[in-house]
Amino acid sequence: MVNLEPLVISAPFGNYIQPAGTTPTLGTFTALRRGGRPAAFGRAVLTMRYYRRLQAWVNRIGLRNPGIESVVKRPPHGRPLAEAIVSVHGFTDDEWWLLLNRITALAPLAVELNISCPNVGELSWPADLFRRAVDTGTPVIVKVPPIRYEAMAESAVGAGVSWLHATNTLPVAKGGMSGAPLKPLALDAVQKLRATFGPAVGIIGGGGIRCPGDIAEYAHAGADRFAVGTYAIRPGAVRHDAWVADIRSAARRRASTRDLASS
Ligand SMILES: Cc1cc2nc3c(=O)[nH]c(=O)nc-3n(C[C@H](O)[C@H](O)[C@H](O)COP(=O)(O)O)c2cc1C
Structure with missing residues (x-):
């Protein structure tokens, strides 16, 4: 089985950039298409400051996003889905069930349950989402926010989810903040999740990573x-191979050998 790459x-x-030796995350896909045509990279960037x-x-x-059915009908260009994480978010219980159903059909490397997007209003999910996701047999990753993540992580891990x-x-007031100022909070979350769950979970850590030192x-x-x-x-980041090389080799040195499928 293909494993998660270190980076x-x-x-x-991941919809737009898929450097060799990295695992791209596609999506986030919702049950229905949202916001008109699929966001071209340039237009996506225009909605950011x-x-x-x-x-x-x-x-x-x-x-x-174009909605999950578009992916089922025509898998995206680039890396095969068996080598990609597919991120999904449901707005209702039925949408979550539909997404899980469709994900199984896509057989991605893993499904990421995005229950932490700050731009879609109140977040909710069915009480048995995590257990039913685990039951699909597709490796499950639950993506948490940098604050107030404790209860959702407990509930996910309690249901058998093995990656966060x-x-x-x-x-923040104007949307979701990423980049350098997120790093202290995200690092703190990683540390607390590790302290809480010990070796029981795999953790993908991210938020403000820009250099090998951040990976360390x-x-x-x-x-x-x-x-x-x-x-x-970021402005000026035209050639992806250049910045990826440094960060990717640091990630290779620092990644654990934990398997995506192991719990
Ligand atoms: C413009 C933009 C769109 C994003 N959309 C998604 C999304 O669709 N799904 C998701 O799980 N995270 C989304 N994120 C969050 C990123 O995946 C990432 O977790 C976050 O930006 C922190 O990492 P970074 O500081 O390296 O960017 C988005 C972030 C940005 C800036």
Whole structure:
């Protein structure tokens, strides 16, 4: 079985950027299409604001995507789904069940349950979502926010979920904040999740990763794998092979040998 690469490209960036030796995250897909046509990379970037001094991004994209059926009908270009994580989010119980159903049909490397997007209003999910996701047999990752993640992580791990992704963006007044200012919070979440669950879970750590030193900090906090998002699209980041090489080799040195399928 293909394993998670040491470096993961977070959603939605994995839709656009799939460097060799990384695992892209596709999506986040919802049951229905949201926000018109699929967001072209350029248009997605227009919905974000970069705060240069903070090296922070704030976005309000709110899961714009073509809907899960489009993926079922025509798998996206690029890496085969068996080598990609597919991220999903449901707005109702029925949507979650439909998404789980469709995910099984797609047979991705793993499904990521995105229950932490700050741009879609109140987040809710069925009480037995985690157990039913685990029962599909597809490896499950639950992506948590940088704050108030404790109860959701407990409930996910209690239901048999063996991987967590910490973290999504930080909810702020104008949307979700990513980049450098997120890093202390995300690192803290990784450390606390590791302290709480010990070796029982795999953790993908991400938020503000920009250099090999950041990877070392996430490894020290207890992450098994490392995720990069907005660094890939910062102003001036034209050639992905250049920045990826450094971060990817640091991730290779620091990743654990934990298997995606092991619990
Ligand atoms: C414009 C934008 C869109 C995002 N959309 C998603 C999404 O669809 N699903 C998701 O799980 N996370 C989404 N995120 C969060 C990223 O995947 C990542 O977890 C977050 O940005 C922190 O990592 P970073 O600091 O490396 O960017 C989005 C972030 C940004 C900036």
